[in-house]
Amino acid sequence: MGRKTGEKIKNLCIFALPGCLIFGAVVILPFLYGFYLTLTDWDGVSKVKHLVGAANYMAAFSDTAFWSSMGLTLKYVVISVVLVNAVAFLLAYALTNGLKGQNFFRAGFFTPNLIGGVVLGFIWQFVFSRVLVNLGETTGWGLFSTSWLSDPDKAFWSLVVVTVWQLSGYMMLIYIAGFTGLSTDVLEAASIDGATGFQRMRRVILPLMVPSFVICLFFTLSRAFMVYDVNLTLTGGEPYGTTKLVAMYVYDKAFTSRNYGVGQAEALFLFAVVACISGVQIYLGKKKEVEA
Amino acid sequence: MIKTTKVGGTRKKVLDMTGFLAVVAVFLLYMVPFALVLLNSFKKKRDIIKNPFSVLTEKGYTLDNYVKAFDKMDFLKAFGNSLFITGLATILVIVFSSMTAYYFTRAKNTFSKVFFAMMAASMIIPFQAIMIPLVSIYGAGLSILNHRLTLVFMHTGFAMSMSVFIYQGFIKSGIPISLEEAAYLDGASKVKTFFAVVFPLLKPTTATLVILNVLAFWNDYLLPSLVLGRKELYTLPLSTYAFYGTYSADYGVIMAALVLTVAPLLILYLFLQRHIIDGVVAGAVKS
Incomplete structure (x- = not known):
C-alpha cells in the first residue's frame, strides 16, 4: 500500500508536475495576483504598495477614454468577424469545386498568417501611406488622394481591411475542411429532389456547416478582441489616438502612463467581456449543433 | 433532354x-x-x-x-535569438504537455481534474489580463526579465493549456491502454513506457503542435517586448520594430528588412506547405 502510494506520487511528480508548475507560474499566479494589484497603488518600480480599496475600479469606470476605446473595439470586432467569415466562406466555396490549381490558391491565401502582425502592419502602412496615395495622385481617385492613416474613419477601416486580408485565409482553410467533410450523398439527394443551387446552399449546406461556423466565429472573435500587433504597427493608435483598440489602450495605461492598478482593472473588464462572449457562443454553438 | x-x-x-x-x-x-x-x-x-x-x-x-538592413538590424543576432527561443520553447512544450496530458488521461484523480479544468478555463483569459502582473512578478519581484530563458519559460507556460488539451483529446480517443500495459508488465518503467510506446504514436498530434507553437513563438511580439529590453536579446519581430522606428523614412531599406524578416518562414512554408496547412486546420478544429 505504502509503496503504491509512493509510486503514484512519483508518477505525478515526473509526468504532470513540471508542466502544471510552469503553467501555474506563468498563467494562474499572475492572473490571481492581478486581482490584488487592482487594489493597490503600485507605480511599477517601488517595492512599496498601498492598498487603495476600489479606487482603481472607480477610476476605470469613469475613464471615458477607456470605454470609447472599448466601444471602438466592439465595432471593429463585429465588422471584422462578419467580413472575415463572409470572405472566407466564399473563398472556401470557390476553392472546393475542383478549380484548376486550387491547392496553390489555398496555400497563397493562407500566407499572411505565417507572418507576424508587426510585419503585416508595416507592410500595409507602406501600402496605405505611399502606394495608395501615389495611385490617387496618378489616377485622380479622390478615395486615395490622402493617406487613409491620417483620417480617423479611414484609419479604422484600414485596420479592418488588414484584418480581413489576414484572417480570411485562415478561416477559409477551416471552411474548406467543413466542405470536404460534407457527404456527397446528401448533396446529390438534394439535387435529385430538384433543389436549386440556392436552396441547396440555404437548406442543406449551411445547416451542415454549423460546426465550422462555430469554430471560425470563436476563433475570429478572440483574435479580433485581442489584436495588438497590427494596431501598433499600422496605425499606432493614430491619428490623435482615435484608432487605439482596447488591448493597446490597456498596454499604454499600464506601461506608458505607469497607471498599473487602473490598467489592470481595465484589463479585467476586458477579460469579463471576452469571457461573456465566449460563454454565450459556446452555449449557442452546442445548442445549434444538437438541433441541426 | x-x-x-x-x-x-x-x-x-x-x-x-x-x-x-x-x-x-x-x-x-x-x-x-x-x-x-x-x-x-x-x-x-x-x-x-x-x-x-x-x-x-x-x-x-x-x-x-539588403546590405544595410542586414547590418543595421543585426539580422544574424536576431535570427539566432528567435531560433534559440522558438526551438527550445517548442521542445519544452511538446515534452511537458504530452506527459501532462498522458497523466491527466490515465490517472483520473483530483489533481488531474483540477488542473485540467484550470487549463481549459484559462484559454479564455486574454493575454492583456495577465501581462501587467506578469511583469510585476518577474520584473519588479524576481528581477529575471532580460534573459532569453525567462522568455522560453513564459512561452512554454502560455502554450501549455492548448497543447495539453489537444494531446489529451488524441490520447483519450486514439491510444489503447493495452499497449502500455504490455510494455509495463515486461518490466519497463512508466517513463520508459511513455517515451518508447506512447510518444511515437502521438506523432500526428506532435506535428500539429510543433507547427502551431513554432508559428506562435516565432511571430510573437507583445510578450517578448515585455521580457526582453536589451538590444542584443531581441528576436526578429522586436528588431524589425526597433529598426522601423529608426529608418522609417528610408523606404527601400525598410522593405528589405521586411523581406529578410519574413523570408525564413516563407522558405520553410515552400517545403512544408501541406504539413503546415494540415497542422493549422487540425489545431483549430480540435481546440
Whole structure:
C-alpha cells in the first residue's frame, strides 16, 4: 500500500508536475495576483504598495477614454468577424469545386498568417501611406488622394481591411475542411429532389456547416478582441489616438502612463467581456449543433 | 433532354471560367502587398517615392538596401535569438504537455481534474489580463526579465493549456491502454513506457503542435517586448520594430528588412506547405 502510494506520487511528480508548475507560474499566479494589484497603488518600480480599496475600479469606470476605446473595439470586432467569415466562406466555396490549381490558391491565401502582425502592419502602412496615395495622385481617385492613416474613419477601416486580408485565409482553410467533410450523398439527394443551387446552399449546406461556423466565429472573435500587433504597427493608435483598440489602450495605461492598478482593472473588464462572449457562443454553438 | 444537358454544359463552363477569373483576381489583390514590398526592396528611395508600382526604374536596381538592413538590424543576432527561443520553447512544450496530458488521461484523480479544468478555463483569459502582473512578478519581484530563458519559460507556460488539451483529446480517443500495459508488465518503467510506446504514436498530434507553437513563438511580439529590453536579446519581430522606428523614412531599406524578416518562414512554408496547412486546420478544429 505504502509503496503504491509512493509510486503514484512519483508518477505525478515526473509526468504532470513540471508542466502544471510552469503553467501555474506563468498563467494562474499572475492572473490571481492581478486581482490584488487592482487594489493597490503600485507605480511599477517601488517595492512599496498601498492598498487603495476600489479606487482603481472607480477610476476605470469613469475613464471615458477607456470605454470609447472599448466601444471602438466592439465595432471593429463585429465588422471584422462578419467580413472575415463572409470572405472566407466564399473563398472556401470557390476553392472546393475542383478549380484548376486550387491547392496553390489555398496555400497563397493562407500566407499572411505565417507572418507576424508587426510585419503585416508595416507592410500595409507602406501600402496605405505611399502606394495608395501615389495611385490617387496618378489616377485622380479622390478615395486615395490622402493617406487613409491620417483620417480617423479611414484609419479604422484600414485596420479592418488588414484584418480581413489576414484572417480570411485562415478561416477559409477551416471552411474548406467543413466542405470536404460534407457527404456527397446528401448533396446529390438534394439535387435529385430538384433543389436549386440556392436552396441547396440555404437548406442543406449551411445547416451542415454549423460546426465550422462555430469554430471560425470563436476563433475570429478572440483574435479580433485581442489584436495588438497590427494596431501598433499600422496605425499606432493614430491619428490623435482615435484608432487605439482596447488591448493597446490597456498596454499604454499600464506601461506608458505607469497607471498599473487602473490598467489592470481595465484589463479585467476586458477579460469579463471576452469571457461573456465566449460563454454565450459556446452555449449557442452546442445548442445549434444538437438541433441541426 | 440531350440538348438541355448540352446547354447546361456550356453554361457550366462559362460559370466555371467566370469563377476561375474571379478567384484569380481576388488572389492577385491578396498578393499585391507582398509583391510591392519585394519589388521596392530592390529600388532606390527616389524611385519608390515617384512610383511604387514601376518595374522600370530611373536609378536602377540595387542590393544596397539588403546590405544595410542586414547590418543595421543585426539580422544574424536576431535570427539566432528567435531560433534559440522558438526551438527550445517548442521542445519544452511538446515534452511537458504530452506527459501532462498522458497523466491527466490515465490517472483520473483530483489533481488531474483540477488542473485540467484550470487549463481549459484559462484559454479564455486574454493575454492583456495577465501581462501587467506578469511583469510585476518577474520584473519588479524576481528581477529575471532580460534573459532569453525567462522568455522560453513564459512561452512554454502560455502554450501549455492548448497543447495539453489537444494531446489529451488524441490520447483519450486514439491510444489503447493495452499497449502500455504490455510494455509495463515486461518490466519497463512508466517513463520508459511513455517515451518508447506512447510518444511515437502521438506523432500526428506532435506535428500539429510543433507547427502551431513554432508559428506562435516565432511571430510573437507583445510578450517578448515585455521580457526582453536589451538590444542584443531581441528576436526578429522586436528588431524589425526597433529598426522601423529608426529608418522609417528610408523606404527601400525598410522593405528589405521586411523581406529578410519574413523570408525564413516563407522558405520553410515552400517545403512544408501541406504539413503546415494540415497542422493549422487540425489545431483549430480540435481546440
